[in-house]
Structure formats: C-alpha cells, structure tokens
Amino acid sequence: MMSPNRIGQSTILLPSRPRIAASAAIAGKKEGEGPLSSDFDAIIEDDLFGEETWEKAESRFQFAAADACIRKAGLTGKQVDIALGGDLLNQIMASAMAARELHIPFLGLYGACSTMAESLCIASMLVDGGYARNALCTVSSHYCSAERQYRFPLEYGCQRPPTAQWTVTGAGSALVSSDDTLPTLCRCTHATIGRIVDMAVKDANNMGAAMAPAAADTLARHFADTGRGYADYDLIITGDLGQVGHDVLLTLMQERGLPLDAARYMDCGLAIFDKEQDVHAGGSGCGCSAVVLNGHIMRRFRERTLHRILFMATGALLSPTSSQQGGTIPGIAHAIVLEADA
Amino acid sequence: MFDKNAKPSPARQQQLDRYSQLVDRLSPKSPMLQGLLRAFWVGGAICCLGQIFIEIGLSWLNMTSTAASTFASTMLVFLTALLTGIGVFDKIGQYAGAGAFVPISGFANAMVSPAMEFRREGMVLGLGAKLFTIAGPVLVWGTSASVVVGILYALFPW
Numbered sequence: 211m212m213s214p215n216r217i218g219q220s221t222i223l224l225p226s227r228p229r230i231a232a233s234a235a236i237a238g239k240k241e242g243e244g245p246l247s248s249d250f251d252a253i254i255e256d257d258l259f260g261e262e263t264w265e266k267a268e269s270r271f272q273f274a275a276a277d278a279c280i281r282k283a284g285l286t287g288k289q290v291d292i293a294l295g296g297d298l299l300n301q302i303m304a305s306a307m308a309a310r311e312l313h314i315p316f317l318g319l320y321g322a323c324s325t326m327a328e329s330l331c332i333a334s335m336l337v338d339g340g341y342a343r344n345a346l347c348t349v350s351s352h353y354c355s356a357e358r359q360y361r362f363p364l365e366y367g368c369q370r371p372p373t374a375q376w377t378v379t380g381a382g383s384a385l386v387s388s389d390d391t392l393p394t395l396c397r398c399t400h401a402t403i404g405r406i407v408d409m410a411v412k413d414a415n416n417m418g419a420a421m422a423p424a425a426a427d428t429l430a431r432h433f434a435d436t437g438r439g440y441a442d443y444d445l446i447i448t449g450d451l452g453q454v455g456h457d458v459l460l461t462l463m464q465e466r467g468l469p470l471d472a473a474r475y476m477d478c479g480l481a482i483f484d485k486e487q488d489v490h491a492g493g494s495g496c497g498c499s500a501v502v503l504n505g506h507i508m509r510r511f512r513e514r515t516l517h518r519i520l521f522m523a524t525g526a527l528l529s530p531t532s533s534q535q536g537g538t539i540p541g542i543a544h545a546i547v548l549e550a551d552a
Numbered sequence: 553m554f555d556k557n558a559k560p561s562p563a564r565q566q567q568l569d570r571y572s573q574l575v576d577r578l579s580p581k582s583p584m585l586q587g588l589l590r591a592f593w594v595g596g597a598i599c600c601l602g603q604i605f606i607e608i609g610l611s612w613l614n615m616t617s618t619a620a621s622t623f624a625s626t627m628l629v630f631l632t633a634l635l636t637g638i639g640v641f642d643k644i645g646q647y648a649g650a651g652a653f654v655p656i657s658g659f660a661n662a663m664v665s666p667a668m669e670f671r672r673e674g675m676v677l678g679l680g681a682k683l684f685t686i687a688g689p690v691l692v693w694g695t696s697a698s699v700v701v702g703i704l705y706a707l708f709p710w
Contacts, residue, residue, distance in 0.1 A: 263672045363669030365636045366686060367645015367652055367661050369587075372580040409571045419575040457578045491580075 215338075218435025222401045228337040230330075230548070231344075231385045231392035232283035235505030236275045238353070238379025241493075244483045249505035250380075251278050257354055257379065265303055268352035271381040271497075272297065272308035275504075276348040279383035283344075283392055290314045290385070291342035294333055296325035297350045297496055298377075299359060304350050314346065323421075323450050324404065324525030325349045326382060326500040327544040333386040334398035334546065343388055350381035351495030360414070360530055373416040375452045376489035378482060382500025384508075396511045400547040402432040406527070406540045414526075414533045418455025418479075418491055421524040424541035425451060426462040428522060432545050433468065440474055444516050447507065448543070449499035449523030450479035452492035478502035478523075499523040511550055518549040591651030594644065598655045602628055625656050632660035637668065662686040 215223045234251045242253030252274065259267040259274075272295065280287060293312055295305035296319035309316035321328035329347035336342040356377040357364055386398065407427045411420040425448050433439055440446065451459055456477045463470040478499040479492035503521055510516045522545040528537070560568065602624045609620030635641040641661050645652045652658060663683065670682040684691065 358669050362686065363665040365639060365642050365661070365665040365668055367636075367642040367658075367665075369582075369646055369649040371582055410568045411572075411575065416575065416579060419579065423571070454575070454579050458575060461574060461578070 217400075218431070220403055220405070220431055221435035222331070222335060222403070224334050224338040224398050224400065226338045226388060227397040227399050227549075228334045228386050228388055229392065229394040229397050230508070231387040231389070231394065232279050233382065233384045233395060233504035233508040234275045234278035234282055235382045235501040236271050236278065236380055237497075237501050237505070238271075240353070240376075240487065241378055241380050241482055241501065244487060246482055246502065246506045249509050250501060251275075251282075251505070254379075257352075264352055264355035264358065265299060266307065268297060268299070268304040268350050268355050268379075268381075269307035271352065271379070272304050272348050272350035272383075273311050275350070275381035275383040275500075276308060276312055276346060279346065279348070279385050279504075283385045283387070285344065285385070285392075287312055287314055290344045290346050292317065292333075292336060293346045293348065294319055294329040295348045296320055296329060298322065298356050304352070304355070305348070308348070308350075319349075321523075321542065321544065322525030322527050323351075323417075323494055323496050323498065324523040324542050324544050325496045326503060327449065327521060327523035327546055328525075330384060330386065330398065330521070330546045331401040331403060331544055333384075334401060337386050337388050338398075340388075345386045346383060347386065348381060348383040349496040349500045351377050351379070351497035351500075353377045353379045353495075356495060370490055371415045372490050373413070373418070373452075373454050374490045375417060375450065375479060375492050375494035376483065376487075377495040378450075378493045378498035378501065380497035380501040382497065382502075382504035384504055394551055395508050396516075396548040396550050398546055399549050400432075400436060402428055402435065402545040404428045404543040404545070406542050408538050408540045410538045411541075412533075412536065412538050414528055414539065416454060416491075417494060417526040417528075417539065418450075418452040419458055420526045420528070420539035421541040421543065422451055422455040422458035422462060425455070425459050425522055425524050425543040426466065428543040428545050429463065429470075429520075430466055430468060432520065439468075440471060443474065443518055443520050443547075445519045446470065446475050447499075447503070447519055447521050448475075448477045448479075449525075450492065450494040451477050451524055452479040452490075452494065454491050455524070456480060456492075481506065507548075511548070514550060516550060518547065521546050521548055587649055590648045593651070594648035595651030595655060598628065598652070598657055601631075602655070628656050629660040632657040633664045636661050636664040641665075659687060659690070662690070 333345035605624035609615040
C-alpha cells in the first residue's frame with residue numbers, strides 16, 4: 211500500500227505544513243566580514259569563543275544558536291520537545307556537547323554539510339506526524355576544528371588548490387513547530403530525501419564536484435515527484451557546492467533537459483564570502499548553509515520578498531580514512547520546500 | 553563495491569569518464585607561472601638569508617665552515633618556528649608554496665604546527681604522538697632512501 215504522505219519515488223508530503231517559527235544564525239569573524247554580515251544574529255570575533263579548544267568553541271557556537279533561536283520563538287528549553295543536531299566532527303562531538311547544556315531530548319545526525327536540510331526534513335516529519343510540537347534543528351561547523359580533523363594543523367603552511375573550499379565558522383538553528391500561537395517565518399511543505407550519488411571523484415579538495423551530481427539527482431527527482439518546475443520556486447538554493455559545483459550543476463541540469471536559470475539559483479557557499487576573501491571556490495561546512503538559511507533567507511521570508519524556495523543542502527560524505535584508502539566521495543543532497551503564508 | 557572484482561559496466565565507465573572530463577574542464581587550475589615565480593623568489597630569499605647567516609658565522613663569530621652551516625640551519629629553524637608560533641608562516645606558505653617548505657623552514661613548520669595544534673590533547677597522546685604526523689613520512693622515507701643510496705655508493709664507489 212502506498213504510504214499516504216509520500217508522492218512519487220522519494221518525496222514526502224507534509225500535509226499540516228509545519229512552520230519555522232524562529233531561526234538564529236551565529237557566525238564567525240571572517241563570515242561577519244562577508245556580504246551577509248547584517249543577516250547574522252551575532253558575529254563572534256574570537257575564534258575560540260572564550261573556550262580552550264576549537265571543538266569546545268564550535269560547541270558553544272551551536273549552543274548559542276540554539277539558545278538564541280528558542281528565545282526568539284518566545285519559548286524556553288522545556289517547551290521544546292526534541293532537538294536535532296549535527297556537525298562535521300568525529301562522533302558529532304560539538305552537537306553532543308551543546309545538547310548536554312540544552313537539556314532537550316536529543317537526536318544526533320550526521321549528513322556532513324547536508325545536515326541542515328537533513329535535520330529540517332526529519333524535524334518537519336516529526337512535527338507533521340504529531341510526535342513533536344516544537345522541534346529544534348541546530349548544526350555547526352568551525353574552520354579550525356574541521357581543518358585539524360580533515361586536513362592539516364592550522365599553522366601548517368601548505369597551499370590550497372583553487373578548487374578547495376573554506377569551512378564556515380558558524381551555527382544556525384531553526385525551530386519547527388505546529389504551535390499556532392507562534393509566529394510563522396515560512397512553512398515546510400515537501401521534503402525530498404537524497405540518495406547517495408558517487409561519480410568517482412576522489413579529490414577531497416574538490417568537494418563541489420563530488421556533490422553536484424547528488425544535487426542534480428535530488429532536484430530532478432523532486433520535480434518528477436511533485437510535477438513542479440523552476441517556475442514554481444523563487445529560488446533553488448544549494449548548500450555549499452562552491453564555484454566548481456555551481457558550474458557543474460548548471461551543466462548537469464542542462465544535460466538532463468532541465469536547464470537551471472542562474473538568476474533563480476543561489477549557492478550558499480558562494481553567497482557567504484566575497485571573492486576578495488581568499489576562500490578559493492567558496493564556503494563549505496554544515497554551518498555554511500545553516501547560517502545562510504537561518505540568517506539571510508529567513509530575513510527575506512520575514513520581509514516577504516520570498517514566496518517559495520527549495521532548500522537543498524549538499525554533503526560530501528567522505529572521511530579522512532576513506533580518502534587515505536583511495537575511496538571515492540559519496541555525495542548526497544536533501545531538499546526541503548519552504549513556503550511563506552500567502 | 554562489495555564484489556572485489558566487479559568493474560563498472562562500459563556504459564557506467566563512459567559516464568564516469570565523461571563526468572571526470574566535465575569536472576576537469578570546469579575546475580580552475582593552479583596558476584603555474586605565478587606559483588613558480590613566487591616559489592622562486594621566496595625560496596631564493598630564504599636561501600640568501602641562510603647564506604647571510606653562514607657569512608656572519610664565518611667572518612664575525614670565527615666559526616669553521618661546518619659550524620657556520622649548522623648555525624645557519626639553526627637560525628632558519630628558529631625563525632620559522634617563531635613565525636609559525638605567531639601565525640605568520642602559514643601565510644608565507646600559502647603564498648610561496650614549495651618555495652617556503654622545500655628549504656629547512658618547511659621542516660621546522662611541519663614540526664611546530666602539529667605541536668601547537670595537538671598540545672590541547674595533552675603532552676603524551678597529543679603533542680607526543682602527533683608531533684611527526686607531517687614530518688614523519690619525510691623522515692621515514694628520507695632515511696630509507698639514504699640507506700639505499702648509501703648501499704649503492706658502497707657497492708659502486710666510482
């Protein structure tokens with residue numbers, strides 16, 4: 211029997227249209243010097259955020275975003291039924307340490323840089339199904355903690371190739387709710403869960419190329435499932451494809467016969483930094499799409515300049531071990547439709 | 553993947569090859585000439601600095617030529633460690649690439665940067681265990697290569 215809340219192969223319908231009631235974005239110094247600086251709730255100048263280690267600092271970013279989001283919704287932690295969190299670190303350490311301070315029932319997620327979309331998909335299903343009234347999604351990344359885990363010590367003087375991306379320091383949080391007394395920034399109406407697409411890219415310094423085919427796959431399946439097209443969306447937003455992935459996605463969609471209009475397409479990795487900030491192909495990391503969505507995009511929803519968007523965060527599910535063993539990079543992209551009340 | 557001998561089907565292989573060409577076409581390349589020029593002048597400048605230390609050792613500190621060379625190496629290692637510690641050397645490395653890390657400065661940076669990074673995991677399992685994460689392979693294979701060359705030299709001394 212077909213499940214009633216599914217359409218097509220892989221899209222989930224959210225009939226109760228859970229709202230995003232509040233969002234918060236906390237960004238690091240470099241992100242605060244970029245073009246979206248005015249969209250962030252706070253810009254933390256100190257990379258360590260007053261902590262002793264990068265990991266603790268990242269955790270504090272995540273806690274600060276979650277805490278700000280709960281307060282902006284006018285709630286307290288006790289009124290939030292479940293918190294979903296994720297980050298890039300081993301054993302999603304930053305999320306667990308932040309959740310320890312939140313005292314909210316916690317589900318940890320790992321979707322690499324796609325985690326913001328993954329958490330929104332799951333939270334909106336939980337809320338739609340009546341399993342939670344208020345569900346909080348918070349994800350983070352930190353340049354310094356990611357660098358030491360995935361690449362080299364921070365002060366090691368090696369060159370980055372022009373295809374490399376810069377991990378965003380920051381955390382974003384969104385509260386998904388069915389509580390009608392809360393404000394509505396936008397509503398979650400459909401979620402398309404991504405499947406792993408691996409086009410045999412091995413270069414960990416070219417993650418945009420590894421993720422772009424997954425984004426193309428999810429986008430095409432979303433349109434096939436829903437019968438929609440680009441005209442139904444003000445913006446198609448990808449997480450952190452960067453310059454290379456952005457260009458590859460445009461080409462792939464062209465080849466699929468679904469040419470993506472660059473004017474309707476935005477990549478968070480390209481939006482968050484200026485070209486002059488020496489970030490090569492653009493921003494990356496869970497925090498990249500998280501701060502852009504919860505800062506910039508939610509502001510535009512609040513100002514009513516957006517009606518409906520497809521938010522599609524992409525993840526490169528590699529690990530340092532898989533890279534060293536010569537493995538190819540599995541890419542993934544999860545998409546969620548966000549729509550303003552008419 | 554779980555069948556060790558499985559090869560992608562010809563159609564799939566063709567698809568992967570085509571994708572790899574697409575990625576190559578759309579990925580910007582490292583600017584070769586600029587990289588070479590930067591590496592040349594920075595690497596050259598570091599070597600000149602080393603030579604200055606040697607000359608100082610020889611003419612002012614009354615060192616033998618061996619001692620003066622050691623003095624120059626020590627000074628370059630010290631300066632790199634200092635610049636790494638105050639967060640400058642990684643910028644030089646990013647600018648100059650091999651020009652900054654082929655001289656002994658690169659080795660110093662490869663030792664000091666993990667020491668700084670992993671100090672937080674403690675003196676034993678952090679600093680102690682991870683000090684050679686970058687320099688380790690160079691030492692292992694550099695030493696091994698010198699053994700091989702040494703044997704060859706002993707066998708064929710001419």
